[in-house]
Amino acid sequence: MSPLNHKLLRDLWRIKGQAGAIALVVAVGVSLLVMMSGMLSSLQDTRETYYERYRLAEVFAPVTRAPLNVLDQVAQISGVASVQGRITGGALVDMPGQALPVRASALSVPRYQASRLNDFYLKHGRALDPARTDEVIVLDSFAQAHDLQLDDTLSATMNGARRSFWIVGFAMAPEFLFTTAPGEFVPDDARFAVLWLNEDALAAAFDMKGAFNEALLSLERNAKPEAVLLAVDGVLDRFGGQGAYLRKDHMSDRFISEEISGLQATSVAVPPIFMGVAAFLLYIVITRMVQSEREQIGLIKAFGYSDFEVGYHYFKLVLVIAVAGAGLGCVLGLWGGRAMAGVYQSVYHFPFLVFHIEPAPLVSGVGVSVLAASAGGLFVLRRVFALTPAVAMRPPAPMDFSRSGAMNERLKSWLDQPSRMVVRRILRNPGRLFGAVLGVAVGMGLSSAQMSLMSGFDDTLDLTFGVIDRSDVSVSFFETMPAETVFDMKHLPGVVEVEPTRAVGAVLRNGRNSYRGTVSGLPANARLNRAVDKDMADIVMPETGIVLAKSLADILEIQPGEMLQVEVLQGRRPVLTVPVASIAETLLGSPSFMLMDSLNRELRERGQVSGVYLRVDSDQLPALYEALKAMPSVAGVTRREDARAAMQKLMDTGAGAMRYVMAAIAGIIxxxxxxxxxxIAFGEQARDLASLRVMGFTRGETAFVLLGELAVVVLLAIPLGVGIGYYLSFLIAAGFSTDLYQIPTTFRPDAFGIAALAVVLAALVSGWLVKRDIDRIDLVATLKTRE
Incomplete structure (x- = not known):
């Protein structure tokens, strides 16, 4: 081993504390990159494999009722590879011991052939007997939520009639990765069921003999999707077509696509922050090492080593730390990725998970960490090349302190000797102080931003289910109902207040931007379900015009006053052109609102409602639920507390769970x-501290000289960290916000207070560890000149 390599090992051992801390920072950044990249590729590959294996349709075309021979016309459309019709319908499942009926979707299974499209994975049990109409296969996640077993009976109300079925199997399906009831945004395994029945059974229940009400299509490789949608709508319009849409607009696929997009944004934005911090720390370490070893550098060059050899020696120090951190990060990333992959598999109800990590994230993780560390080290190596042996072996010229005499005299009057030494060291090296302050502030900024994000998730729930939605129970109907329904609802047990609503499926277009969603009709002066502005004040519904959620306005790239095209997907399917009246702050979904009377007038359907919000006497809830069960028009009943709990579960899993991981990582950083x-400060001042001990300073006074500077650094870093964290919180919240929920960001004193407390605690622990080394310092060995 060459002498320089011997020196490299000694230097690494001497600065093992700093090297370990920096390697940990690098490891955190690399582990995040590897873990997120692994989860991202695993989710994408698993989704594509699942979709392909069970032939998930690429186009969904709901229709009121169409004869089966219409499918032949659809199959002739250019770009259509295959088509299949099926029967779908809503149902209410009566679970024993449960007050509320459970909303369900019933789907037909072809009698004598396997489904060409939208097949399901039979996890337990057997296939349906084609000769029987009283058998059912149930969605596995719902069965687990209610502890259902094979051969149990299930009672469901379909089209106003009560039917009983034998459970013969439990299944999973790619179109139900998220189990969300139609018209709702919050998935809940316990509150939504999917039932697969024989085609004859469902045809009899919904009067669909020889007909279908949903066409499923797969497309050829070079098909033009928009052209296919237009052609399908043209064929199905006269049968009550409700607008064909692509897979990307299916609620389940939209959920997972938003999750993948959030992971992509986070994997791009967050790891570089940690890499930048690592490069900055390495720059400080190597800079101070070169300053303290200038005499050794001169001596090495005097023995004949070239500038390149000496520079490469210090560069290898950087590489060893970076590669060690990157290696640890790869291991942690692989472990964390596998752990998170299991969480995602359960959240998204995949029957299998194609987990793998491509070599690219591992290579890029190591490469980026080395490049980031090298960037910090190369700036310092210029000083190594510039040092000639004669200059390097001379002690550096002392600083000019002639102008600080007056200040010293002032300091003597109110500071003791150790305090004056701390102040003078700070004033003589402001650049070094600024570097330390900036490093600590960045760490605090990361922590405070993560704390703000966690509070933002809680605020989303509080504002959505406390300020915007102030109802106790919401009721939806299978079809639109006359205005008299509101009067009937007022006479149900325990109902204190009733507020009607009208929901209409529509495609909103602004130029090339479009969004398939729902226009919600609200009554004037709505109280139970409101549209609010950024100050959480009520938005008065205009007589004409539409109110858009901020997230929806951003998607459509439209401002108040501009005209919006609304293509209604039900009834006569009119195309409306309405002005955007204002922008609402909604944290759940991307809704749009109109005055309910204006919406009904545009649709030429006076006094129609599709649901109601209820404020209820809590003592009368059981009686109310029994009354709602007996109403055949009721499609679903949702308690606000259940929706909030489901949303909390959603935010605590998947990408939302990453905020806990990132908060822990920010604390480590x-x-x-x-x-x-x-x-670093201890390594720089070890010789000076030993000299103070020899001169008679106590251990406490010696430690104060070193740790006093650290205290000043922490005190200056806290306000700077507040500013950095405030702006970082907007960046991180934007990465976690999706089309389905948005995370609000404001200044949160509690979050920044906790982050500041964490910095103070980190300083106390670090100070204790360093003071322990000060107390153990070998005065003779430290005061010797290192050869």
Whole structure:
């Protein structure tokens, strides 16, 4: 081993504390990159494999009722590879011991052939007997939520008639990765069921003999999707077509696509922050090492080593730390990716998970960490090349302190000797102080941004289910009902207040931008379900015009006052052109609102309602639920508390769970930065501290000289960290917000207070660890000149 490599090992052992802290920062960044990349590729590959294996349709075309021979016309459309019709219908499942009926979707299974499209994975049990109409296969996640077993009986109300079925199997399906009831945004395994029945049974229940009410299509490789949609709508319009749509607009696929998009945004934005912090710390370490070893550098060059050899020696120090951190990060990323993959598999109800990590994330993780570390080290190596042996072996010229005499005299009057030493060191090296302050502030900023994000998730729930939605129970109907229904609802047991609503499926277009969603009709002066502005004040519904959620306005790239095209997907399917009246702040979904009377007038359907919001006497809830069960027009009943609990579960899993991981990582980063700053200061001043001990300073006074500077760094870093964290919180919240929920970001004193407390605690622990080394310092060995 060459002498320089011997020196490299000694240097690494000497700065093992700083090197370990920096390697940990690098490891965190690489592990995030590897873990997120692995989860991202696993989700994408699993989704595509699942869709392909069970032939999920690429186009869905709901219709009121069409004869089966119409499918032949659809099959002739250019670009259509295959087509299949099926019967779908709503149902209410009466679960024993449960007050509320459970909303369900019933789907037909072809009698004598396997489904060409939208097949399902039979997890337990057997296939349906074609000769029987009283058998059912149930969605596995719903069965698990209610502990259902094979051969149990299930009672369901379909089209106003009560029917009983034998459960013969439990299934999973790619179109139900998220189990969300039609018209709702919050998935809940316990509150939504999917039932697969024989085609004859469902045809009899919904009067669909020889007909279908949904066409499923797969497309040829070079098909033009928009052209196919137009052609399908042209064929189905006269049978009550409700607008064909692509797979990407299916609620289940939209959920997982938003999750994947969130992971992509986070994997791109977050790891570079940690890489930048690591490069900055390495820059500080190597800079101070070169400053303290200038005499050794001169001596090495005097023995004949070239500038390149000496520079490469210090560069290898950077590489060893970076590669060690990257290697640890790859291992942690693989472990974390496998752990998170299991969480995603359960959340998205995949029957299998294609988990793998491509070599690219591992290579890029190591490469990026090395490049980031090299960027910090190369700036320092210029100083190594510039040092000639004669200059390097001379001690550096002392600083000019002639102008600080007056200040010293002032300091003597109110500071003791150790305090004056701390102040003078700070004033003589402002650049070094600024670097340490910036490093600690960045760590605190990361922590405070994560704390703000976690509070933002809670605010989304509080504002959605406390300020915007103030109802106790919401009721939806199978079809639109006359205005008299509101009067009937007022006479149900325990009902204190009734507020009607009208929901209409529509495609909203602004130029090339479009969004398939729902226009919600609200009554004037709505109280139970409101549209609010950014100050959470009521938005008065205009007589003409539409109110868009901010997230929807961003998707459509439209401002108040501009005209919006609304293609209604039901009834006469009119195309409306309405002005955008204002922008609403909604944190759940991307809804749009109109005055209910204006919406009904545009549709030429006076006084129609599709649901109601209820404020209820809590003591009368059981009686109310029994009354709602007996109403054949009721499609679903949702308690606000159940919806909130389901939304909380959604936010605590999947991408939402990453906020806990990132918060923990930010805490590790903060401690690593503070500890590294303390270790660097100790490495620099070890000889000076030993001299103070020899001169008669106590251990406490000696430690104060070193740790006093750390205290000043922390105090200056806290306000700067507040500013950095405030702006970082907007960036991170934007990465976690999706089309389905948005995370609000405001200044949160509690979040920044906790982050500041974490920095102080990290400083105290780091100070204790460094003070322990000060107390153990070998005065003779430290005061010797290192050869």
């Amino acid at each position: 903060t401690f690593g930065i503070v500890y590294n700053a303390a270790r």
